Amino acid sequence: MDTTTRIAQALNAALASVEGDGCPPRLAAAVRHAVVPGGARIRPQLCLAVALAHGDDAPRLADSAAAAIELLHCASLVHDDLPCFDNAALRRGVSTVHAAYGERLAVLTGDALIVLAFQLIGQSGAQHPQRMARVLATVSRGVGMPLGIVAGQAWECEPRVTLQDYQRAKTGALFAAATMAGADAAGADSQPWRALGELLGEAYQVADDIRDVAADPVLLGKPIGQDQALGRPSAAAEQGLGGAVRYFEELMDRAVASIPSCPREAQFRALVRREAERLVPAALCADLVKLAA
Amino acid sequence: MDTTTRIAQALNAALASVEGDGCPPRLAAAVRHAVVPGGARIRPQLCLAVALAHGDDAPRLADSAAAAIELLHCASLVHDDLPCFDNAALRRGVSTVHAAYGERLAVLTGDALIVLAFQLIGQSGAQHPQRMARVLATVSRGVGMPLGIVAGQAWECEPRVTLQDYQRAKTGALFAAATMAGADAAGADSQPWRALGELLGEAYQVADDIRDVAADPVLLGKPIGQDQALGRPSAAAEQGLGGAVRYFEELMDRAVASIPSCPREAQFRALVRREAERLVPAALCADLVKLAA
Numbered sequence: 001m002d003t004t005t006r007i008a009q010a011l012n013a014a015l016a017s018v019e020g021d022g023c024p025p026r027l028a029a030a031v032r033h034a035v036v037p038g039g040a041r042i043r044p045q046l047c048l049a050v051a052l053a054h055g056d057d058a059p060r061l062a063d064s065a066a067a068a069i070e071l072l073h074c075a076s077l078v079h080d081d082l083p084c085f086d087n088a089a090l091r092r093g094v095s096t097v098h099a100a101y102g103e104r105l106a107v108l109t110g111d112a113l114i115v116l117a118f119q120l121i122g123q124s125g126a127q128h129p130q131r132m133a134r135v136l137a138t139v140s141r142g143v144g145m146p147l148g149i150v151a152g153q154a155w156e157c158e159p160r161v162t163l164q165d166y167q168r169a170k171t172g173a174l175f176a177a178a179t180m181a182g183a184d185a186a187g188a189d190s191q192p193w194r195a196l197g198e199l200l201g202e203a204y205q206v207a208d209d210i211r212d213v214a215a216d217p218v219l220l221g222k223p224i225g226q227d228q229a230l231g232r233p234s235a236a237a238e239q240g241l242g243g244a245v246r247y248f249e250e251l252m253d254r255a256v257a258s259i260p261s262c263p264r265e266a267q268f269r270a271l272v273r274r275e276a277e278r279l280v281p282a283a284l285c286a287d288l289v290k291l292a293a
Numbered sequence: 294m295d296t297t298t299r300i301a302q303a304l305n306a307a308l309a310s311v312e313g314d315g316c317p318p319r320l321a322a323a324v325r326h327a328v329v330p331g332g333a334r335i336r337p338q339l340c341l342a343v344a345l346a347h348g349d350d351a352p353r354l355a356d357s358a359a360a361a362i363e364l365l366h367c368a369s370l371v372h373d374d375l376p377c378f379d380n381a382a383l384r385r386g387v388s389t390v391h392a393a394y395g396e397r398l399a400v401l402t403g404d405a406l407i408v409l410a411f412q413l414i415g416q417s418g419a420q421h422p423q424r425m426a427r428v429l430a431t432v433s434r435g436v437g438m439p440l441g442i443v444a445g446q447a448w449e450c451e452p453r454v455t456l457q458d459y460q461r462a463k464t465g466a467l468f469a470a471a472t473m474a475g476a477d478a479a480g481a482d483s484q485p486w487r488a489l490g491e492l493l494g495e496a497y498q499v500a501d502d503i504r505d506v507a508a509d510p511v512l513l514g515k516p517i518g519q520d521q522a523l524g525r526p527s528a529a530a531e532q533g534l535g536g537a538v539r540y541f542e543e544l545m546d547r548a549v550a551s552i553p554s555c556p557r558e559a560q561f562r563a564l565v566r567r568e569a570e571r572l573v574p575a576a577l578c579a580d581l582v583k584l585a586a
Contacts, residue, residue: 022458025438027447031438079404084396101450103377107400108447111372114404115437118411122429129422136415138427144408145324146316154320154401157394165315 003048007041008061010067014120018112030101030109031116034074042275043178044070046200049271050182050193053262054082058131062185064124068117069178072143075113078106080153086226114143117193118222134184140178149174151203163233164174167205168198175201192260199258200272203251209236210244245280252276296341299352300334303360307413311405323394323402324409327367332385335568336471337363339493342564343475343486346555351424355478357417358428361410362471365436368406369467371399373446379519406438427477435470442467449525456526460498461491468494485553492551493565496544500572502527503537538573545569 001009015035019028044066065173081088081096082103089099097279098106121139125132142148152170155161176197180190210225227234235244252272259268294302308328312321335579337359344355374381374389375396382392384415391399414432418425435441445463469490473483505520505527526535545565552561 003484010319020439022444022462022490024444024451024454026450027438027444060389075404079400082400084400105447105450107372107375107377107403108443108450110400110404111368111407112438112443112447115433115441115443118429119433119437121530123431125422125426129418129426132426133415133418133422136411140408140412140415144412145311145405146313146319148408150401150405150408151315151317151320154317154398154405157319158317158402161317169315 001047003052004041005046006048006063007066007070010044010063010120011035011070013036014064014071014116018116018119018128020217026101027108027112028107030097030105031112033100034097034109034113035071035096036077037081037092038070038074040278041070041071042204043174043246045271046175046197047178047182047185049264049268050179051186051266052182053268054183054186054188055263056186058128058185058187061124061128061131061135062182064120065139065185066178067182068120068135068139068216069142069174069181071113071117072139072149073174076143076149076153078113079110081104085153085156086230088226128187131184131187134190135181138181138184138190139177142173143179147173148177156230161233163235163238164202166233167202167235171205171208172198172201195258196255196260198277199251199255203248203255203276204279206235206244206248206251209234210241210248210280212236213241248276248280296338296345297334297357299341300337300359300363303337303356304328304331304363307357307360307409309414311409315566317449319398320401320405321399323390324405326393327371327390327402327406328364329433330385331363331367333571334363334375335497336366336467338564339468339490340471340475340478341556343472344479345475346557346561347476347479347481348556349479351421351478351480353366354417354421354424354428355475357413358432358474358478359471361413361432362427362435362467362474364406364410364413365432365442366467368403368410368437369442369446371406372403373380375399378446378449381519421478421480424477424480427483428474430475431474431483432470433468435473440466441470444525449523454526456528456531457495459526460495460528464498464501465491465494466495488551489548489553489565490572492544492548493568496548496569499528499541499544499570503534503573506534541569541573 015032047066047069048062056062078097080086081091082098088096099110123137143150147169149170155166157233176194178198179193183190183193209227235247239247256269256272259265299344308325340359340362343354349355371390373379374384375391381389390402414429415456436443438444442463448459469487472486472490476483476486502520528540532540549565552558
């Protein structure tokens with residue numbers, strides 16, 4: 001089964017397991033709205049790619065780790081879109097959860113997704129309880145305090161923050177959890193995979209900053225110019241568009257160079273290069289650098 | 294060490310473990326504000342009481358289960374107090390988190406507390422990974438969908454709900470998780486402890502409904518009359534004050550009768566009776582029944 005199918009099935013099974021008898025129907029609908037159809041699923045793809053690189057001998061745990069990370073990512077989007085943060089009406093081209101179901105259900109949807117993520121990890125560790133505990137530790141570190149994505153979002157409520165601290169926590173932490181949890185699930189040492197996750201996360205955030213300034217809002221599926229409007233730290237604002245594009249390319253080169261030696265190293269490099277191209281197409285990079293010159 | 298000290302130490306250690314270097318300082322302060330000094334800690338007390346009744350041979354896991362349940366309770370209070378729900382300015386006689394730190398940090402504080410609760414359970418299972426997985430399953434069921442406290446809160450967003458479904462999920466589910474996780478942590482069968490938790494939770498909610506109508510707002514630490522103002526299901530509204538008091542007493546009798554046979558059964562009965570007295574003093578019960586007659 002390919003990884004895209006594995007991720008979709010694991011997410012569907014997780015949702016189905018909690019939508020049953022006795023669940024408030026609007027909560028169940030809002031939770032599904034937040035997760036399906038979803039975006040590129042890049043974090044769970046990374047997680048499974050690392051598990052496969054290490055033999056993937058506990059695929060149920062790897063699938064749960066991957067799905068849990070995606071559920072946590074979806075939770076963070078639902079809460080980030082709330083009126084008190086971005087007040088976004090659109091996400092991936094459709095209504096955000098609070099726009100479709102109201103603010104109260106959006107708060108609860110995020111909460112329910114966080115709980116479901118940890119429940120899922122717990123359920124899949126029967127055969128590998130020690131590995132499950134490592135996945136749980138890795139994932140909770142990527143989400144919580146002091147350095148996970150919740151802390152990253154909280155930097156928006158502080159008077160001062162460096163761009164790097166902000167991006168590392170807001171985006172890098174969950175990417176690092178994705179690569180590392182893939183190794184944990186396969187019984188491998190996860191530390192060598194941390195750098196790849198952090199660099200990809202930072203690159204992803206810089207790409208987002210670039211697209212927030214330069215992209216077509218219809219293709220992007222959400223309004224542009226939000227970072228500036230909301231006064232958020234942004235690589236494009238700090239380094240200019242040309243500088244941000246060069247920084248993105250440098251991060252991607254460092255990400256490729258950081259890939260630990262493993263049986264599928266070449267495939268891994270190709271995956272990272274493909275992802276770079278998807279995030280900020282080379283043609284757009286060239287145009288932007290020319291424009292900024 | 295008495296259970297009150299154990300709970301306070303476990304909560305403090307959990308907070309200290311994530312407030313360190315790199316944490317946004319206002320988030321750390323808001324999270325601590327949500328947890329300390331706290332209320333009666335009745336859920337973690339129940340959890341430890343059940344663990345002790347079964348020998349408490351894994352006290353670190355029991356402490357973590359107890360503290361995790363209290364962190365999840367605090368998270369639910371922070372989110373329930375948000376402007377989109379109760380819009381409460383006071384909780385336990387002091388400012389709510391959103392009143393003190395703003396709505397954005399209140400959303401993130403709840404999120405961070407949920408993550409910390411699961412992180413804590415995961416960290417304390419090294420010596421008993423199978424028990425840890427059971428604690429994790431019990432606790433996540435008490436909080437998440439379809440029947441946990443997040444679902445209970447979501448019933449407020451549905452056009453129709455029965456009082457019992459609402460109270461069972463909104464309050465009973467986490468009380469049941471507390472009694473059951475205590476048994477899980479001590480390696481005992483948790484199912485026989487479910488009824489006690491559910492009945493105490495329902496009694497606690499009925500007591501809350503009674504106090505919402507009858508109590509002194511200064512002693513209660515929050516405004517009264519909120520259930521009616523917010524159109525929430527309430528035993529006092531549905532059955533009248535006298536009926537609610539009689540129902541509370543019946544639930545407490547059933548709770549005492551449900552206590553499974555265990556070495557400290559007599560102490561357990563005394564604990565439940567003391568808690569009943571704390572929740573709705575017998576003198577107040579008598580007055581209310583007289584008034585309603």
